[in-house]
Amino acid sequence: MEEGELLYRMARACTGRGSIVEIGSFKGKSTIWLAKGSLAGAGTTVVAIDPHTGSAEHRQGDQPVWTYDEFLANLRRAGVEQVVTPIVATSAEAVERFDQPVELLFIDGDHRYEMVRQDFNLWFPRVLEGGYLLMHDTIRWEGPRRVARECVYRSRSFRDVGFVHSITFGQKVGKNTPADRRRNRYLLLLHIVYDRLSTVRASPALKRVAKAIFARLQ
Numbered sequence: 001m002e003e004g005e006l007l008y009r010m011a012r013a014c015t016g017r018g019s020i021v022e023i024g025s026f027k028g029k030s031t032i033w034l035a036k037g038s039l040a041g042a043g044t045t046v047v048a049i050d051p052h053t054g055s056a057e058h059r060q061g062d063q064p065v066w067t068y069d070e071f072l073a074n075l076r077r078a079g080v081e082q083v084v085t086p087i088v089a090t091s092a093e094a095v096e097r098f099d100q101p102v103e104l105l106f107i108d109g110d111h112r113y114e115m116v117r118q119d120f121n122l123w124f125p126r127v128l129e130g131g132y133l134l135m136h137d138t139i140r141w142e143g144p145r146r147v148a149r150e151c152v153y154r155s156r157s158f159r160d161v162g163f164v165h166s167i168t169f170g171q172k173v174g175k176n177t178p179a180d181r182r183r184n185r186y187l188l189l190l191h192i193v194y195d196r197l198s199t200v201r202a203s204p205a206l207k208r209v210a211k212a213i214f215a216r217l218q
């Protein structure tokens with residue numbers, strides 16, 4: 001819920017000088033949050049990239065996966081299809097035929113380290129200065145977590161980094177300042193502690209309190 005609200009707010013803040021690009025749409029849950037945010041703001045196009053044949057965790061045995069029909073039906077039901085441009089392809093295929101700037105990039109595709117790193121390397125150069133990167137599953141998932149730490153928290157190209165549960169976000173800058181870097185390091189430390197705590201068994205109420213405390217500390 002908090003993650004969806006973050007996507008909504010970030011999409012609503014987009015001005016339309018670049019697209020919103022989502023890598024990994026599955027059945028449209030995050031796409032709908034982004035699209036609803038966009039419609040509440042400048043109506044920026046949400047480009048939703050997914051081959052719709054699933055990731056390793058969705059493919060059970062030899063059963064083929066095809067999520068596109070359900071994805072489209074969910075967009076229609078949510079009344080957001082007019083603002084979404086689906087691209088049925090992998091992110092590497094899509095980047096070849098995509099020549100527009102990106103104002104908000106949301107990475108939630110293949111979670112293997114090499115693949116997340118590839119998504120970042122291929123798409124981050126398309127993000128405008130002042131635009132935002134968001135990455136899902138940077139808590140407890142080795143691939144996205146490692147890429148977020150290497151490419152966001154420790155990078156010279158981000159300011160205002162932070163996280164809402166498993167989503168890490170940051171604003172792209174030409175070169176961050178020493179003060180930005182000190183803050184990013186502090187956020188990295190918080191992210192490491194939050195990640196460790198997330199493996200501890202706790203009641204939903206305690207988890208809510210922990211989330212609120214970490215939000216206050218950012």
Ligand SMILES: C[S@@+](CC[C@H](N)C(=O)[O-])C[C@H]1O[C@@H](n2cnc3c(N)ncnc32)[C@H](O)[C@@H]1O
Binds near residue numbers: 023026092109
């Ligand atoms: C974790 S799911 C995405 C969940 C979605 N964002 C949501 O909120 O429901 C990962 C998706 O990434 C897609 N995917 C896998 N490899 C991909 C690639 N190379 N490029 C783009 N999408 C990919 C899969 O088909 C799958 O639908």
